[in-house]
Amino acid sequence: MPADDRAQPKQPIPSVWTRPRRGRREQPALSREQIVSTALELLDAEGVAALSMRKLGTRLNAGATSMYTHVANKDELVELVVDAVYGEVEVPAPGAPDDWRDATVRCAHSLRSTILRHPWMASVAGELGVTQLGPNVMRLSEGMLALFETAGLPAGEADLAVSTLTSYVMGITTAEAAWLTTLARHGQSEREWMESLWPAAEEAADGHPQLLVHYASLRHKDPRETREEKFDYGLRMVLDGLEARLTGAGGTD
Amino acid sequence: MPADDRAQPKQPIPSVWTRPRRGRREQPALSREQIVSTALELLDAEGVAALSMRKLGTRLNAGATSMYTHVANKDELVELVVDAVYGEVEVPAPGAPDDWRDATVRCAHSLRSTILRHPWMASVAGELGVTQLGPNVMRLSEGMLALFETAGLPAGEADLAVSTLTSYVMGITTAEAAWLTTLARHGQSEREWMESLWPAAEEAADGHPQLLVHYASLRHKDPRETREEKFDYGLRMVLDGLEARLTGAGGTD
DNA sequence: GCCTGACTCCGAACACTGTACGGACTTCCG
DNA sequence: CGGAAGTCCGTACAGTGTTCGGAGTCAGGC
Numbered sequence: 250m251p252a253d254d255r256a257q258p259k260q261p262i263p264s265v266w267t268r269p270r271r272g273r274r275e276q277p278a279l280s281r282e283q284i285v286s287t288a289l290e291l292l293d294a295e296g297v298a299a300l301s302m303r304k305l306g307t308r309l310n311a312g313a314t315s316m317y318t319h320v321a322n323k324d325e326l327v328e329l330v331v332d333a334v335y336g337e338v339e340v341p342a343p344g345a346p347d348d349w350r351d352a353t354v355r356c357a358h359s360l361r362s363t364i365l366r367h368p369w370m371a372s373v374a375g376e377l378g379v380t381q382l383g384p385n386v387m388r389l390s391e392g393m394l395a396l397f398e399t400a401g402l403p404a405g406e407a408d409l410a411v412s413t414l415t416s417y418v419m420g421i422t423t424a425e426a427a428w429l430t431t432l433a434r435h436g437q438s439e440r441e442w443m444e445s446l447w448p449a450a451e452e453a454a455d456g457h458p459q460l461l462v463h464y465a466s467l468r469h470k471d472p473r474e475t476r477e478e479k480f481d482y483g484l485r486m487v488l489d490g491l492e493a494r495l496t497g498a499g500g501t502d
Numbered sequence: 503m504p505a506d507d508r509a510q511p512k513q514p515i516p517s518v519w520t521r522p523r524r525g526r527r528e529q530p531a532l533s534r535e536q537i538v539s540t541a542l543e544l545l546d547a548e549g550v551a552a553l554s555m556r557k558l559g560t561r562l563n564a565g566a567t568s569m570y571t572h573v574a575n576k577d578e579l580v581e582l583v584v585d586a587v588y589g590e591v592e593v594p595a596p597g598a599p600d601d602w603r604d605a606t607v608r609c610a611h612s613l614r615s616t617i618l619r620h621p622w623m624a625s626v627a628g629e630l631g632v633t634q635l636g637p638n639v640m641r642l643s644e645g646m647l648a649l650f651e652t653a654g655l656p657a658g659e660a661d662l663a664v665s666t667l668t669s670y671v672m673g674i675t676t677a678e679a680a681w682l683t684t685l686a687r688h689g690q691s692e693r694e695w696m697e698s699l700w701p702a703a704e705e706a707a708d709g710h711p712q713l714l715v716h717y718a719s720l721r722h723k724d725p726r727e728t729r730e731e732k733f734d735y736g737l738r739m740v741l742d743g744l745e746a747r748l749t750g751a752g753g754t755d
Numbered sequence: 756g757c758c759t760g761a762c763t764c765c766g767a768a769c770a771c772t773g774t775a776c777g778g779a780c781t782t783c784c785g
Numbered sequence: 786c787g788g789a790a791g792t793c794c795g796t797a798c799a800g801t802g803t804t805c806g807g808a809g810t811c812a813g814g815c
Contacts, residue, residue: 279793301772312794314774319792323773371628375676376683382706387713394712406735408716412674413736420673421665423628430629453635459647460640463661482659483666486743493742532763555802565765567803572763576802762811772801781792 279311281319285329289367292330296430297369300327327373332383334370337363340392349400350488356393357418357484364422368433371426374419401495410491417487425476439472532564534572538582542620545583549683550622553580580626585636587623590616593645602653603741609646610671610737617675621686624679627672654748663744670740678729692725 287309291300302323303313320326339359341352364370390411397407432442447468454460467475540562544553555576556566573579592612594605617623643664650660685695700721707713720728 302774303772306794314776314795315793317774373628375624375626375628375680377680382702384706387706387710391710391713394716398712405719407712409732409735410739412732413670413739416674416677416736417666417670417740418673420671420676421669423673423676424669427628427630449635453637453640454644457640457644459651459660460644463647466658479662479665482662483669483740486663486666486740486747487670487736489743489746490739490741493746494739554800556800559765567766567805568764570803756815758815759813760811761813762809764809765807767805769804770802773799775798776796778795779793781790783788783790785787785789 279309279315279319281329284309284316284319284326285333288326288330289333292369293367296433297372328377328383331370331373331377332385334363334367335383335389336385337366338385338389340389341396342392343395343399346399346401349396350492352396353393353414353488354484356396357414360415360418361422361425361480364419364426365429368426368430371423371430374423397491402491403494406494410494413491414487417483421480421483425480443472532562532568532572534582537562537569537572537579538586541579541583542586545622546620549686550625581630581636584623584626584630585638587616587620588636588642589638590619591638591642593642594649595645596648596652599652599654602649603745605649606646606667606741607737609649610667613668613671614675614678614733617672617679618682621679621683624676624683627676650744655744656747659747663747666744667740670736674733674736678733696725 284305288300288305291305291308300323302316306313306315309316316326320329339356341356344352393411393414394407397410402410432439435442437445450464451461454464537558541553541558544558544561553576555569559566559568562569569579573582592609594609597605646664646667647660650663655663685692688695690698703717704714707717
């Protein structure tokens with residue numbers, strides 16, 4: 250290492266050699282995909298409140314504002330991550346018409362478990378308006394539309410059915426995810442958390458007989474199983490309702 | 503005004519007379535109810551991103567941190583506001599068993615329109631875990647439980663039915679509210695926004711035949727009516743599914 | 756009268772946030 | 786050898802939620 254750094258006048262200590270030679274363009278060093286997938290990691294690990302551009306930057310060995318050349322906004326970044334997550338959902342394959350119910354159940358369960366794997370999705374679902382134009386969401390929508398179309402719903406009802414199904418699944422799963430998030434925030438198991446919550450719940454239910462009965466029946470059940478039963482029950486109701494449109498008289502009212 | 507302020511050594515300008523005599527205790531000047539209702543105003547007017555403790559404080563002619571004596575947290579404050587909003591929902595009155603379907607429809611519509619009147623609820627729904635112990639939420643739950651109980655569902659299914667219904671309603675309404683929120687943020691009408699979004703939507707739907715057909719069918723409909731039809735369709739499906747549990751054989755599987 | 760808590764309000768401060776901007780640097784194209 | 790384009794980032798700004806210490810005011814007890 251020759252001492253040719255005397256050309257620079259009065260830099261305190263850092264010579265050219267200690268300087269990290271930024272801007273090297275072996276690879277662009279930062280890519281949209283990398284940013285999105287690291288953001289996903291961060292969200293999964295620490296939740297939506299912990300995702301900050303600075304933290305994301307340091308996790309990528311990058312400056313705080315370096316992401317803005319690849320992503321316009323934090324909001325846009327979140328949109329990208331959300332679509333990436335939707336990519337994990339199993340899209341129903343076009344199959345025989347009499348498969349439709351099984352296929353729908355599989356898709357619904359896949360959607361549920363995907364959200365529960367990324368519970369921060371719940372906090373973010375209510376802020377995404379149109380944004381649902383990402384490729385993975387489109388693929389999923391297309392698959393579900395095709396599913397109900399081939400199942401034999403009356404013309405123009407397929408999209409209504411898709412909306413019904415996804416609304417139900419998102420609604421119940423959002424609540425589950427929020428529940429699991431508060432669990433995690435307090436670092437307790439589902440049982441522990443329910444137990445510590447019990448007195449407050451009973452007091453809140455005071456004067457509400459139906460609720461008290463309901464709570465009592467919940468008391469000694471496995472919370473996770475209860476959640477699954479709930480999900481399956483509602484899913485069955487929705488599918489029963491839809492199935493009646495198939496096999497019934499097919500009237501419009 | 504006598505010039506007796508020369509007793510105070512070197513205070514710049516403010517004399518005793520200009521000082522605002524804070525701490526007067528005519529009324530406590532700030533109450534939890536007042537804070538909650540002003541927060542609600544602010545949320546309705548400017549959305550969830552615009553609710554800050556400082557802004558809320560100035561709107562109450564109070565200091566930024568004065569709310570913390572009445573409310574532990576911003577999160578707790580939001581919980582209170584959310585429960586207040588649930589208080590606007592029409593609770594089904596206990597009536598004749600054959601009224602159940604009408605009563606449920608009314609309650610579902612009331613829930614929907616309440617959320618759409620306060621669209622920020624969507625952004626916040628995914629973050630509230632257990633918090634659903636507020637008096638108004640309890641009252642609503644109790645009412646719906648009683649409704650399904652008297653309707654004649656098999657024992658232990660009432661709460662499953664409540665969960666199914668509310669999940670569906672919250673799911674679809676959350677999506678609607680998010681859509682309306684992005685509308686408002688861009689200051690456009692539903693039609694305008696759809697129009698300006700059209701090219702992107704068609705491009706995104708490229709290669710997805712079902713979606714393209716669906717979009718085309720949407721093109722010349724009134725968006726608001728479309729949303730209402732969607733809601734009613736799904737609601738009908740859910741209720742059909744539930745009704746079958748009533749009139750059917752009543753088997754457990 | 757006076758003292759003692761309890762309560763309510765608030766200014767200042769801390770640690771953080773998203774992001775606009777300008778500059779430094781590299782690479783590519785002519 | 787120019788530019789031009791693209792990438793990275795330090796700094797700065799305007800805000801955020803919340804803690805803390807203090808100041809003021811009240812009710813009750815003596």
